[in-house]
Amino acid sequence: MGRASGKPPGRPLSDAVRMDVHAPWTWSANPGATVYGETLRKAKQGEWRRWDPRRSKVASGLLRTSGAAERLLPAPGDHVLYLGAGHGTTVSHIHDVVCHGGAPGRVVAVDLSPRCLRDLTRLSHARPGLVPVLGDARRPEAWRAWLPRRASWVFQDVAQAHQASIFTSACERFLVPGGRGLLSLKVESDRGTDADGLRVKVEHELADAGLILEEVIDLEGFEDKHLLFVVGRPPRA
Ligand SMILES: C[S@@+](CC[C@H](N)C(=O)[O-])C[C@H]1O[C@@H](n2cnc3c(N)ncnc32)[C@H](O)[C@@H]1O
Numbered sequence: 001m002g003r004a005s006g007k008p009p010g011r012p013l014s015d016a017v018r019m020d021v022h023a024p025w026t027w028s029a030n031p032g033a034t035v036y037g038e039t040l041r042k043a044k045q046g047e048w049r050r051w052d053p054r055r056s057k058v059a060s061g062l063l064r065t066s067g068a069a070e071r072l073l074p075a076p077g078d079h080v081l082y083l084g085a086g087h088g089t090t091v092s093h094i095h096d097v098v099c100h101g102g103a104p105g106r107v108v109a110v111d112l113s114p115r116c117l118r119d120l121t122r123l124s125h126a127r128p129g130l131v132p133v134l135g136d137a138r139r140p141e142a143w144r145a146w147l148p149r150r151a152s153w154v155f156q157d158v159a160q161a162h163q164a165s166i167f168t169s170a171c172e173r174f175l176v177p178g179g180r181g182l183l184s185l186k187v188e189s190d191r192g193t194d195a196d197g198l199r200v201k202v203e204h205e206l207a208d209a210g211l212i213l214e215e216v217i218d219l220e221g222f223e224d225k226h227l228l229f230v231v232g233r234p235p236r237a
Contacts, residue, residue: 009041009048013062013070016100024051024062024069026096030126035092049096053222056090057157057184060222065230067215072182072230074153076103081151081174083137083166084158084184085109087119091130094155099129108147110135137166140173150176157184164202168209171233178235181211187225199227206231 010020018025031047034040039050053060062069074080078098085091091109098105109120110133120132135143137158154175156167167183175181185202187195199216206213211231219226 008043009050013073014075014097016076016097017070017073018048019062019069022063023053024059024093025049026051026093027100029096029099029129033126035123036087036089049093051093052089056093057219057223057226057228058090058155058182059093060219061182061217061228061230064217064219064222064228065215066217071180074098074105076100077105078152079106079147079149080108080153080155081147081170082107082109083154083156083170085111085116085120085132086157087116088123090155090157091120092123092127095127095130099127105129106131108133108143108151110137110143112136137170138162140170144173147174150174150179152176152179154179154181155184156182159184159186164205168205168211171211171231172209175233177233179233181231181233183229183231184219184223185227185229187227195225202229210234 008018009025010018012018016027025048028047028049038052041048051059053063061072082091091107095107106129108131117132117134124130124132131146133143133146151174154170163185171181187198213231215230217228219228
């Protein structure tokens with residue numbers, strides 16, 4: 001972990017997020033604590049946390065997108081659904097964003113590994129609004145009560161077979177009309193299809209589910225064999 005002080009890093013994307021050439025930074029909702037050994041930078045009334053793009057597909061997507069990076073992120077106060085939360089690396093930065101300035105945001109962080117849940121639960125003690133859920137993304141009936149209203153942002157990073165259909169079901173059930181979804185796709189995880197074939201297949205699945213594909217971001221170099229699909233759910237007519 002590094003600690004530095006001085007001027008804020010990079011340029012602002014919002015009050016909660018800044019971007020330098022190598023990484024985004026988030027304004028910490030829990031200053032003084034690191035989650036995964038990330039660099040902290042002190043500021044007058046708090047602290048910035050460097051968001052490592054080699055450890056987070058959302059962070060690498062922010063660096064690689066050809067559009068406005070801020071559109072990939074939720075806003076302060078949003079309720080969001082995160083499937084495949086792992087040990088909380090990316091979750092913690094998303095929590096910084098939705099709970100920025102004391103906003104009543106909520107991150108419902110689902111993972112099926114008890115070891116991950118142990119770390120997420122520890123993290124949640126210092127971060128109100130982070131809701132760790134031991135559950136299977138494929139069985140939402142078991143955990144949907146933790147998401148009392150639809151999410152404005154859904155992210156999925158489960159790295160397992162049938163990733164696209166798990167994601168489209170989650171968006172159909174839980175993404176608010178007008179909301180945005182990000183699917184991190186591990187290209188190797190669906191057997192029997194090459195990378196290009198898999199990409200086309202996923203694009204069709206997203207379209208069939210009524211989702212508008214905005215961008216496919218290749219994360220090669222940060223996360224090899226990973227694509228990040230950015231979709232929007234059309235607003236109700
Ligand atoms: C690549 S890791 C997630 C890393 C995390 N998103 C991050 O950026 O820090 C994939 C996670 O998905 C979880 N996972 C795999 N299949 C799942 C499923 N069906 N439901 C919920 N979690 C699942 C695994 O336990 C693992 O923690």
